[in-house]
Structure formats: structure tokens, C-alpha cells
Amino acid sequence: MAEILIIGGGVAGISAAVHARRAGREAVIFEAGERWGGLLDHFHVGGFRFDNAVHFAFSNNEHYRAVLEMTDYITHRPEPYNYEQGRWLKHPVQNNLYPLPAEEKVKAIKSFIERPDQSEDSNYRQWLNEQFGEVIAGRYPARYTEKYWTVPADSLSTDWIGSRLYRPSLEEVLFGAMTDRTPSTYYLPELFYPRRGGYRAFLDPLVEDLDLRTGKEVVRVNPVKKYVECRDGSREYYLHLVSSTPLPVLAGMIDGAPAVVGEQAAALWATSVALVSLGFSRPQKGGHLWFYIYDRDILPARAHAPSMKSPDNAPQGCSSLQFETYFSRQAPLKCSGEELIEHVLDAAEKMDVASRPDLAVADYRTLPYGNVVFDRGMVGRRDYVLDYVRSCGILPVGRFGEWDYLWADQSFLSGKQAETLPFVV
Ligand SMILES: Cc1cc2nc3c(=O)[nH]c(=O)nc-3n(C[C@H](O)[C@H](O)[C@H](O)COP(=O)(O)OP(=O)(O)OC[C@H]3O[C@@H](n4cnc5c(N)ncnc54)[C@H](O)[C@@H]3O)c2cc1C
Structure with missing residues (x-):
């Protein structure tokens, strides 16, 4: 029996566990993947490290700032x-x-x-x-x-x-x-990034003492008998359940959820992100930390330079770029991964930010959940489902648990709500 069972080992779930423990509670995290970190995790291709899309740290919140201060970081001026x-x-x-x-x-x-x-x-x-x-x-x-x-x-x-x-x-x-001598009016004055280890390094000090179990995907929740079932067939009883799994997915896992909840949940949707990550055997061409692309005939909306976030993200003398192409059930991706890599390489040469002969590695992968989409009426539908989930005694947290446009610091604060869960006697 878990006192506090947390679904998801992203920043929201980790924060929930940390704050529950600080409040004297016992917490366990079930993470579906083989690694923790969720969107804040990274991957390696050759000697290059890539985050899951552009990720910089920023926050006005004292609690998240305290987390950032535990790690040696680089400060960037935002000049997209x-x-x-x-x-x-x-x-x-x-x-x-x-x-x-x-x-x-x-x-x-x-x-x-x-x-x-x-x-x-x-x-x-x-x-x-x-x-x-x-x-x-x-x-x-x-x-x-x-x-x-x-x-x-x-x-x-x-x-x-x-x-x-x-x-x-x-x-x-x-x-x-x-004139081009304009002052920066970007809404954030400074951006932070770990000197070593990718964005996830900011979370390393938090997970050290946590009971975090990977490879545990929750597929069913019984809020009456208070247990979850995992894809591996195991069952775990709980006193409190915290969930950072995407809200429509959670709604579909709850035993006995009314049909109307299922209908409202099914109308919630998010974009997905196709990442093309490129490593080059030379230093950066162009030199933009990140940039937005408006041309309709170039599929990615945005790109950034991981090797400029920190030189630790690429082998010495090398550089890297990562391009984000968004798709969804409203606008499916119409090309294969290989085709997208070719398209991005053509676009990068056209924009004069990279040269094909310098290419050392290329990687394609997708993130199933990117941004929750605020189509008209979404907030009402989402709140209806959230009310139902809370009525089942489940605390929804994080960007997809709360189904909101949350930055990492806000997802962290969302998880912090776990410290207020009442003691059960
Ligand atoms: C393209 C993009 C760029 C961004 N850039 C920035 C940025 O620059 N700065 C910033 O502050 N924020 C940024 N964000 C937002 C930031 O990534 C999120 O706010 C934060 O990572 C969300 O954390 P989370 O824990 O709520 O969700 P996630 O990171 O998605 O974690 C949820 C975890 O739950 C696990 N899970 C899901 N379902 C189950 C299940 N059934 N059983 C067990 N485990 C499960 C998943 O595997 C995952 O590990 C960006 C987001 C995107 C998409």
C-alpha cells in the first residue's frame, strides 16, 4: 500500500514526491518510461546531447529558483x-x-x-x-x-x-x-541552463532519495477500492493518488467514469512535436540561440542550438541544431522521419544556418504530447473533466494532468500541491 502514489516521473511528479516527503509523507512515483524526467529529459546521438525540444529555465518563483540554484548554470540573454x-x-x-x-x-x-x-x-x-x-x-x-x-x-x-x-x-x-538598435523586449530577462548534463541536471538533486520506479505504466484506476493497475499486471493500493498523466488518458482509465466525462475528455487534444536533431562537425553557422520560422514551405516552426545552450551538449569543436515540427489529429504529419530530415537539411541550407557536408549525426523522433490546444470551449470541457477527476479523490498535476499551458516552473508548483494532501487515519 502506497501512502501517496504518483503517476509520472516528470517535473510535476517529482515535485509532488519531494513536497510530500518534506511534509513527512511517504510517496512513490510510477513512471511508464525507462527514464525519469518526462519532457525535461534528453537523449544522446553519437557524442551529442539533445533535450526534448528547446528548454531553458526561468522563474520568478522562489521555490523553483531554489531548485535552479543547486546546480551550476549558464545565464543566457534571450535574443531570439x-x-x-x-x-x-x-x-x-x-x-x-x-x-x-x-x-x-x-x-x-x-x-x-x-x-x-x-x-x-x-x-x-x-x-x-x-x-x-x-x-x-x-x-x-x-x-x-x-x-x-x-x-x-x-x-x-x-x-x-x-x-x-x-x-x-x-x-x-x-x-x-x-533602426535595428532596439532594446530587448522579450518577456523574460534571463534564461538559465545547466553547464553540464542538459536541462534534466537541474532535477538531479531532487530525485536522489525518491522512491521512483520506472517501467511502471498505470493503465487502470479504481477510485472506489483505491488501487491502480499497471501494464505489467501488478496492482498497487493507495491512500492518495496524484496524476500527471494526460487528463484525457486518465479519464479513460478510471473504472466507472460516466459517458459524458469520456465525451468531454475525448474533445481535448494536444499537438505533438516531431524533432529533427542534427549534429555538425564544425562550430555553429549563423549563431542564433533559437529562432522562429514563418515560411509555409518550411515545415518546422522553430529551431534552437543545443550546443549554444551549453558547449557540454556537443563534442569539442562541433555544434548542433534541433528543429521542431508540430502536428496533431487536426493536421497529421504527411511525411516519414527520413523525409523530414531531408526537408530540414534543405531548409537549413536555404536559411544558411548549416551545411550538409558538415553533418555528423541526424535523428528523428516524436513527442506525443507538446502543447494542449486552447480551441474555443476547451476550458469549459477541461474543467468539467478536472472536476470529475477531483471528485474521485485524485489530484491532477502538471502540464498535461491539469491540461494547461504550463512552463516547467509552473508544473513544479503544480506538483507542490501534494504537500497539502490530508492525513488519512
Ligand atoms: C516544445 C516544448 C518546449 C518547452 N520549452 C520550455 C522551456 O523552454 N522552459 C520551460 O520552463 N518549459 C518549457 N516547456 C514546458 C515543460 O516541458 C513542461 O511544463 C514540463 O516539462 C511538464 O512536466 P510534467 O511533469 O507536467 O509532464 P511530463 O514532462 O510530460 O511528465 C509526465 C510523465 O508522466 C509519465 N506518464 C504518463 N502517463 C503515465 C502512466 N499512465 N503511467 C506512468 N507514467 C506515465 C510520462 O512518461 C512522463 O515521464 C516546453 C514544452 C514543450 C512541449
């Missing part, structure tokens, strides 16, 4: 770039239009000035028009949305935006159209 049809624009594009031809700048600025007033219940596309004007919205964030969220912007709500998109003043738009 944007690639569009042979041009590189500083980020964010809306106040860095400098490289565009004069006629295009005039159109963009005129449309910014004439942008519609903000309304209460805009969809994401309307919201973009209201912030940036039709021209900038259509050319940049709306097009990026189709690649990153895999659906048109007008099918999304605005529940997830927060501080993620910068809303410049007219002065900032004008200034950025006249």
Missing part, C-alpha cells in the same frame, strides 16, 4: 530571431520591422495605427488584429499559429496568452522600423 523569406528579423517582429522594404513597413505601420478596438470576447485571430493590425497579425503571428498550434488562429481562444506576446506602443513600432 525570426526567419522569413531570406530575411532575419529581431524578436518580436512587431517592433523590429527594420529589415523589411519601405513599402511593406508603411503598410504594416498604417494597419497598426488603424487596428480595431479591443473587444471582450475576441477569438485569437481577432485579438491579434486588435493588438498589431491586420497586416502584421496576418503575416507573422497568425501564420506562426498555423505551424505551432496546427489550426487557424480564429479557432483558438485567448485563454493561454498571458504575457507571451509583446504589445508595443506606436513609438516602439516606429522606432523598430527605422
